Structures are given as C-alpha cells and as structure tokens.
Amino acid sequence: MTDKSRVLIFDTTLRDGEQSPGATMTHDEKLEIAMLLDEMGVDIIEAGFPIASEGDFEAVSAIAKASKNSVIAGLSRANYKDIDRCWEAVKHAARPRIHTFIGTSPLHRGITNLGTEEMLERIQDTVAHARNLCEDVQWSAMDAIRTERDYLCRVVECAIKAGATTINIPDTVGYTLPSESSDIIAMLLEKVPGADEVIFATHCHNDLGMATANALAAVSAGARQIECTINGLGERAGNTALEEVVMAIKVRKDLMPFTTAIDTTKIMHLSRRVAQVSGFPVQFNKAVVGKNAFLHESGIHQDGVLKNVETFEIMRPADIGLTETNIAMGKHSGRAALRTKMRDLGFELADNQLNDVFVRFKALADRKKEVYDDDLIALLTDSTANT
Numbered sequence: 001m002t003d004k005s006r007v008l009i010f011d012t013t014l015r016d017g018e019q020s021p022g023a024t025m026t027h028d029e030k031l032e033i034a035m036l037l038d039e040m041g042v043d044i045i046e047a048g049f050p051i052a053s054e055g056d057f058e059a060v061s062a063i064a065k066a067s068k069n070s071v072i073a074g075l076s077r078a079n080y081k082d083i084d085r086c087w088e089a090v091k092h093a094a095r096p097r098i099h100t101f102i103g104t105s106p107l108h109r110g111i112t113n114l115g116t117e118e119m120l121e122r123i124q125d126t127v128a129h130a131r132n133l134c135e136d137v138q139w140s141a142m143d144a145i146r147t148e149r150d151y152l153c154r155v156v157e158c159a160i161k162a163g164a165t166t167i168n169i170p171d172t173v174g175y176t177l178p179s180e181s182s183d184i185i186a187m188l189l190e191k192v193p194g195a196d197e198v199i200f201a202t203h204c205h206n207d208l209g210m211a212t213a214n215a216l217a218a219v220s221a222g223a224r225q226i227e228c229t230i231n232g233l234g235e236r237a238g239n240t241a242l243e244e245v246v247m248a249i250k251v252r253k254d255l256m257p258f259t260t261a262i263d264t265t266k267i268m269h270l271s272r273r274v275a276q277v278s279g280f281p282v283q284f285n286k287a288v289v290g291k292n293a294f295l296h297e298s299g300i301h302q303d304g305v306l307k308n309v310e311t312f313e314i315m316r317p318a319d320i321g322l323t324e325t326n327i328a329m330g331k332h333s334g335r336a337a338l339r340t341k342m343r344d345l346g347f348e349l350a351d352n353q354l355n356d357v358f359v360r361f362k363a364l365a366d367r368k369k370e371v372y373d374d375d376l377i378a379l380l381t382d383s384t385a386n387t
C-alpha cells in the first residue's frame with residue numbers, strides 16, 4: 001500500500017462478533033451481512049473460523065464466492081490442519097487471505113505448553129505453510145499487549161521473515177490504554193527489521209471501554225489496519241466499533257489525517273441489520289448508531305439545533321444514512337421545537353393554537369417518557385375540537 005494516509009478497515013463481525021454468546025447467525029444472515037459490508041467499502045471481511053464447524057466452513061466458502069470487492073479472510077490456529085481448512089474455504093475469493101494466530105504472552109504460552117524458542121519455530125513453520133498456499137497472510141500475536149516487549153519484537157520479526165504480509169497486535173482482553181497502544185506500535189516499527197514492509201493492524205477489545213481510543217492511538221503511531229465490528233459486537237464487552245473509528249476519522253480530520261474507503265451513509269442500515277440478526281440490541285445512547293445519538297430533547301438543545309445544527313451536533317444524521325427527525329418531544333422540549341415538529345408533520349399552527357397545544361403537550365409529557373408523533377396529532381385534533 002503506497003498511500004500512507006489510507007487506513008484499512010477489517011471487519012470481524014462475522015467471526016469475533018459472532019463469538020459473543022448468543023449472537024450466532026444463520027448461513028443466509030451471514031451472507032447478507034457480508035454483502036452489505038462488501039458494498040459499504042470494508043477492505044477485509046473476516047468471514048469466520050472455517051475449522052470451527054461445518055456451518056462456518058460453508059458460510060466462509062459462500063462469502064468467498066459471492067464477494068465482489070473485499071478481501072475475504074478466514075481464521076485459523078497455528079497448525080497445518082486449521083490453515084488447510086481455512087484455505088479450502090477462502091480460496092474461492094478473488095482476493096483470499098489466511099489469518100493465523102497464536103497466543104504469545106506468558107499466560108498463553110503456558111496454555112499451549114510451548115517454550116519461547118519452540119513457539120518461534122511454530123510461528124516460522126505455520127506462517128510459511130500459509131504463505132505457500134496464499135499470497136496474503138495475516139499473523140496475529142494473541143494477547144500481544146501482555147507479551148514481554150523484547151519477545152514481542154522477536155515473534156513479529158519471525159512472522160515477517162516467514163512471509164506474513166499483515167501483522168496484527170491484538171489487545172485480546174481489553175487491557176491497554178491509548179498511550180501504551182501507540183507506544184507498542186511505534187516500538188515495533190522502530191525495532192523490528194522488515195517492519196516497514198508489512199501492514200500493522202490493531203485489534204482491540206472493550207473491557208475497559210477503551211477499544212475505540214486504543215485503536216485510534218495505534219493508527220496515530222503507524223498502524224494502518226483497524227479490526228472492528230458493527231455495533232462493537234464481540235466477546236465480553238465487545239470489539240472496537242466500526243462506526244466509531246470510521247466516524248472519528250471522518251469528523252476529526254484535523255487530528256487524524258487519514259482516510260478509509262467506507263461509504264458512511266450505509267452505516268445505520270448495517271447497524272440495524274446486525275442488531276436484528278444477532279439478537280443484540282444497540283443501547284439507546286451508543287455512540288453514532290444509538291437511537292438517541294442524534295436526538296435532542298431539552299428546550300435549550302432543541303432551540304440551538306433549530307437555529308444552527310452545529311451547536312449540538314458534530315456529525316449530520318445523513319452522514320450515517322439517517323433520515324429521521326432529530327427532535328425528540330418530551331417534558332424538556334420548548335415551544336419552538338413544538339412548532340417545528342408540528343410543521344414537519346404538516347401542521348402550521350397559529351400562535352393561540354400553539355399555546356393551547358403546548359399546555360396540553362406539557363401535561364402529557366409529564367405523564368409519558370416520550371411523546372410520539374401520533375400523540376401530537378391527537379393533541380392537535382382535541383385542540384381543534386375545543387375551538
């Protein structure tokens with residue numbers, strides 16, 4: 001990749017996202033989400049973990065066959081059987097990728113029972129095997145953040161020498177903070193021979209609510225691939241949310257002089273479809289895609305956005321494909337908002353009519369959490385009947 005300002009978006013909704021307990025999707029649902037991701041401009045879609053089940057293998061193969069633009073990746077552990085199965089599934093794609101990983105921290109080395117030197121041999125062996133099958137090989141140091149820094153440099157160097165083209169530095173347990181996230185990428189770029197020949201990826205989990213900040217910090221230090229999921233779906237507290245990093249890069253060009261290929265107007269539709277098929281609803285106040293993300297209820301805020309939308313909005317709803325109104329009617333709303341809302345609903349109110357509806361609207365809003373369009377129309381009808 002020659003454009004140093006371009007950040008690749010690697011979506012793992014269908015692999016890490018689907019690993020959330022209860023988020024399993026059907027074959028057809030996965031295919032539908034993959035096609036939407038492809039159309040939205042996602043650079044790499046991690047379609048699944050082919051060795052995990054027959055169903056996952058079939059889904060990855062189908063997505064590989066149907067994809068038009070995106071690179072299609074499958075996950076595999078560091079052994080030949082996993083890697084071969086992964087290749088069988090992704091090889092149908094116009095642009096296939098094998099993604100292979102091993103846990104490199106002391107805790108993970110304990111589990112695989114591999115000493116540091118044995119692990120290096122395993123990495124050399126499995127990455128070279130993957131590279132014999134596929135030109136595009138991503139290697140991940142699972143739990144990289146809790147791996148000794150010197151050893152992390154050694155495993156990364158080994159993977160690069162064996163032929164990996166992308167090196168992923170995951171914060172598997174959502175433990176890091178932005179300063180550390182950027183320091184690690186900067187250190188690897190500075191110390192590891194061959195580091196400038198590969199793309200560094202950041203893969204953050206959200207256990208401390210830092211996934212977006214940590215991913216952006218890694219990019220500031222030189223990472224050029226962000227691994228993320230729609231709505232931040234993922235194990236435990238989830239992964240970096242695609243919509244958050246993409247919109248942060250778009251909104252804060254002054255601090256993040258980077259670009260992605262994402263058509264942001266497709267974000268809302270994807271968010272809603274992923275929520276439906278995964279059965280994981282989006283929290284109301286979720287950044288970017290929450291139901292309340294562009295809603296204003298208090299009179300001061302409503303008055304502000306009616307006069308100049310930028311007073312309380314840093315993005316436009318249309319940027320993410322939202323067309324609905326941004327005014328929520330509730331007990332904090334003022335007269336100006338009520339007049340505008342009524343106008344949007346097709347009713348131009350005279351001052352005395354507005355006063356009358358406003359009094360009854362406030363009484364209703366004290367009893368109801370949210371006053372819907374139909375409630376307002378009913379108030380108006382009552383008011384016309386009373387005059």
Ligand code: KIV
Binds near residue numbers: 143168
């Ligand atoms: O969180 C993680 O470390 C992962 C790897 C498999 C990339 O999901």
Ligand code: ZN
Binds near residue numbers: 170205
């Ligand atoms: Zn993960």
